Amino acid sequence: MKRIVIHMFLKPEPTVKDLKGLVESAGLTLDQLLEMYYEMSLIREFEEAIGAKYYEGKNPFNMASGPIRGEMHLSSGQEAVAVGVGSNLRKEDVVVSTHRPHHHAIAKGTDVRKLAAEIFGKSTGLCGGKGGHMHLFDKEVRFSCSGIVGASFPQAAGAAFAFKYRGEDNVAVAFAGEGAANHGTFYETLNAASLWELPLILVVEDNMYADSTPKSIALATPHHFQRAMSLNIPSYLVDGMDVIDVYLATRKAVQRARSGGGPSLIEAVTYRFRGHFEGDGQEYRERDEVEMWRLMDPITRLGNRLTKLGVEKERLEERRKKAKEKVDEALKFAEESPYPEPSTALTGVFR
């Protein structure tokens, strides 16, 4: 089954020869690929650790208890999208993300210690504990997100507008799910970005579901990309479980944006291995489906390719281990950090 599945995806898995050619034409070195492997591992380890912590003190399950409260949306399975895009970005570029923001934040370069601390609601967190998991802001790397579906598109467009206005060659990226792309803001932003040739990249992570709603009952078409094309925006449908495919499309989109060519859309077909949020009973999908997609785990897939390209297993394991250590350290930092002073809740509405 494993072989079959991999081969039935967007493109057939390349032979070693074709893989070498692909990597070369992408202008990627093995070291860069290893770095992507590390980044994806860092995200996965981070979220697995957060996921585990989230359930502490939640037996029976209750969102309000335990060291991490509220909703928790993890991205396991979608790491290749974040890293394939993020590898093309600079610190000055803007990323606006969603209710499912960890992978984007880490791929943009947010310090995982501050990220973890924010998720724990600690004073050392990115926002001093005010934001939490769904409202992450990191001015340092120009990252922000919102728990409101569809909100990321225009905000990134606004940043792109500012870059163009000031003659800077930065780009702005909005991430959103395939559910969010049904929202009017997607269309409005596409029109504005195309019209004004904004250095904007919209990345739609099509993980097949919006909450409990499969895309078959929410989209009139199988994909979104042709909607953007109808607005004269170059649009890429990519294999979101293949970091190289995401990287390649993003490279073109970023080049276009930086050089004044205008916006692009990247639609990445992907899957979330976990529920929409933690605690999700997942009545809306079959277990088999999840299992099938797990066979395409983007981290394993890249690992296999690296092995095929001659990288020793040890080097991969070493990267994975380093990622885990970094995550352990971040969680330790977060857990040991103090909570914010209650009085800080009353300040900061206005500057």
Place this chain on the structure above:
Amino acid sequence: MKRIVIHMFLKPEPTVKDLKGLVESAGLTLDQLLEMYYEMSLIREFEEAIGAKYYEGKNPFNMASGPIRGEMHLSSGQEAVAVGVGSNLRKEDVVVSTHRPHHHAIAKGTDVRKLAAEIFGKSTGLCGGKGGHMHLFDKEVRFSCSGIVGASFPQAAGAAFAFKYRGEDNVAVAFAGEGAANHGTFYETLNAASLWELPLILVVEDNMYADSTPKSIALATPHHFQRAMSLNIPSYLVDGMDVIDVYLATRKAVQRARSGGGPSLIEAVTYRFRGHFEGDGQEYRERDEVEMWRLMDPITRLGNRLTKLGVEKERLEERRKKAKEKVDEALKFAEESPYPEPSTALTGVFR
């Protein structure tokens, strides 16, 4: 110039032979065409009369004074769209219109007396004077409108949903401008309507401007229709100055909708001869342009065709005269009607 202009439009003006063929294939009789001529004349006469009344007591110009207060958006030039669509509709069908609603209302069959009275703010008006020109409601013929741009799309979709739900073969029509079609609700409604195969027809009146904003600086593309096509919705780009072209496309769309086939889009290229609203200085367009479009006046154009098809001038004039009489009578009715009791302002929020 006249000849040239007419020939440079969407399609060349047909020869008499081709015209006969066209009318035949449309299944239209001369009487029906004469009726359309009458309807269009009625709209034109109505709006010219309202336009003239509007300026009474407004010298110097002040929106708050005179017998008709507030903004006034007239449709002169766009009559073919309203009538081409309206001729395909039944009383039970729903029409949801915009801030520029008179032509749609009349084409849907609203009583011009009650319409005029409402515009004058009289108790005998459609809404007892509460609505006025931009908020016309006529339950009798299932007509409503809204001054909020983009609001018509989902409301018509809701009515279409109800028809389908109850197994009725009525259709719902949303009118909107090319400016409104940039709004997110357009896209959201297209997706929902396509997804649920609603008996919905979206009619975009592309009159080149949204307020003072030419479409060249608001649309990333020359037209909207391909946006709807990207959502699998059959879409017609029609000559909005040619009632037969509008009629033909609408006939297909209505057939499709009534028989359960789902939504269609009709994008009608047209022009408003007057300003966006009365009092508009029209700094944003050249006078020549207006003059050029006036050469394509849809009423004159249909009149010319009817003459070519052998209808005597007198019959046309007689229709026009009848329209004028009806309008005169409606305005008389409106002017003579009493204002509503002030106390009625305080009732009717809740039923």
Place this chain on the structure above:
Amino acid sequence: MKMKGISQAIAQGIAQEMERRNDIVVLGEDVTYWGAVFGFTMGLFDKFGRKRVVDTPITEQTFMGMAVGMASVGLHPVVSLMFVDFLGAGFDQMYNHMAKNHYMSGGQFPMPVTVITAVGGGYGDAEQHSQVLYGLFAHVPGFKVVVPSNAYDAKGLTIRALRDPNPVVIFGHKLLTGLPFLPYEGEEDEVPEEPYELEFGRAIVKTEGSDLTVASVGVMVHRAMRVAEKLRKEGISVEVVDLRTLVPLDEETLSRSVKKTGRLLIVDEDYMSYGMTGEVAFRIQSRAFRELKAPIQRLTVPDVPIPFSEPLEREVIPSEAKIEAKIREMVR
């Protein structure tokens, strides 16, 4: 039957009306498998299928607008706005159309729409998923605003809404849903199996007292009642009034209470300024001016977004401890 929480009560009310009538259609995000996340539509999908229980794309403006269109031709849509916080994505269709079309059309177009939305914080979901915002709906004319505090009220008020030819917004507090994944601050209530209606605009005295009146809605009613219970043992006699609906507002019951106690504390989970507390205070100072022994006071979310971290969230949402302290201060 015994019932824990408002979700089951609301869902039961809808189901019973749907059985009787074909004009009711439920729509919104995740109203099938997930019962609108907070259970207000749970079980309806199994009973009535996708024809009458419709998952929409994530398009608030559009499905709210569709509800307007549906109502205009005789359906009675029940629309889920998953969290009230999302109103901004669809507010135009609500306050400019749903709320106004009956009036503006001179009575031609009734708008029988029932909107059900989840509100409130206290479980760590922060600013965009913890607001209450009924103040916004209560301010614009044309909505009836219902905030049930218990299962019995929730069912009766829901059925009332479904028989009302006007737009009604039901604000269900998450901490009163009775769902296992959230804290529960209510009681077990006795709820009749058969359908019944409760009238709008009828406040209810939940706890009688003579020293001070607390006016409130939703989860705050329970907090106030627990504080009243505690203080009673110390000889401080607090009367707790559950307003139940903000529009229409039962000034009569509340002012009767304030005339008796002479003191009013309004406890509210919405933002402090320009909202519910100011309005209630206005009406009462106007009706009980002579009887008031001291200025009306309020305990609300100070004008800040709801922060995430537990100590911060606890600082801004009125707690039992804060209610108690405020009452002690007022009766001193």
Place this chain on the structure above:
Amino acid sequence: MKMKGISQAIAQGIAQEMERRNDIVVLGEDVTYWGAVFGFTMGLFDKFGRKRVVDTPITEQTFMGMAVGMASVGLHPVVSLMFVDFLGAGFDQMYNHMAKNHYMSGGQFPMPVTVITAVGGGYGDAEQHSQVLYGLFAHVPGFKVVVPSNAYDAKGLTIRALRDPNPVVIFGHKLLTGLPFLPYEGEEDEVPEEPYELEFGRAIVKTEGSDLTVASVGVMVHRAMRVAEKLRKEGISVEVVDLRTLVPLDEETLSRSVKKTGRLLIVDEDYMSYGMTGEVAFRIQSRAFRELKAPIQRLTVPDVPIPFSEPLEREVIPSEAKIEAKIREMVR
């Protein structure tokens, strides 16, 4: 220089700041040829061109969201919301993001955004083009709410807004714009040519009096002043306070006035319930409880949409006649 109306004043304020600073960009519908319809951006297109004065497609949610994004990387967008009535098409980006991001980001992301919007009725434009709605913005935390009543204030408050690192919404009443196509209810004001700032949160006593205080903003200030003028001749002494900004609200000035007069009438063009009047009343009953001789009263738009027809519109929007009657009733 002499100036008639707030539009010229606001536009001049923006122009002067734009000359000094490159970070200001103006965007919205019809902000070029039409100066945002109500003149708030008139002349800017000629001076600064399309690069800095940007007509947007009709997409409120998107251009409001763009303003959030622009502000996040250091621009100071000036956004036109043509009529406040259209807020529903873009409210989410306003109250959930623009207003909150500074707080939620722990102070990392200031949101220097100035929104300018036209409000008010009285010229026959009906429900969807005649609202005031500042109550909605004043209720949700994170906006400063500015309602200028004259050209001098308008210019100074606009420049203040453009130097404020926070979201400020300026509500310009159409009947104070001074544009030829609308009635004008203001005066000619002396407005300094050079730029100047006025502080937020400073109410101003427009007319001194001792029998009763009228609190108001915008066009109602003028109506109240004219009534005060008239009644003075009869020996009824009315003090008129122009609040100027609702957030922050200058309770100090108003309560000082009420402590003196003992009577407060709040006159407001927004909807009556759950809005401005309740809030102002709350604050004053709390600060001037002992000094109040009678209940605070209000004159507002009763809770109905603004109807079209002149006699109906006149019935619901507070007029001089209604203000006068109310004052007479209160001082009797």
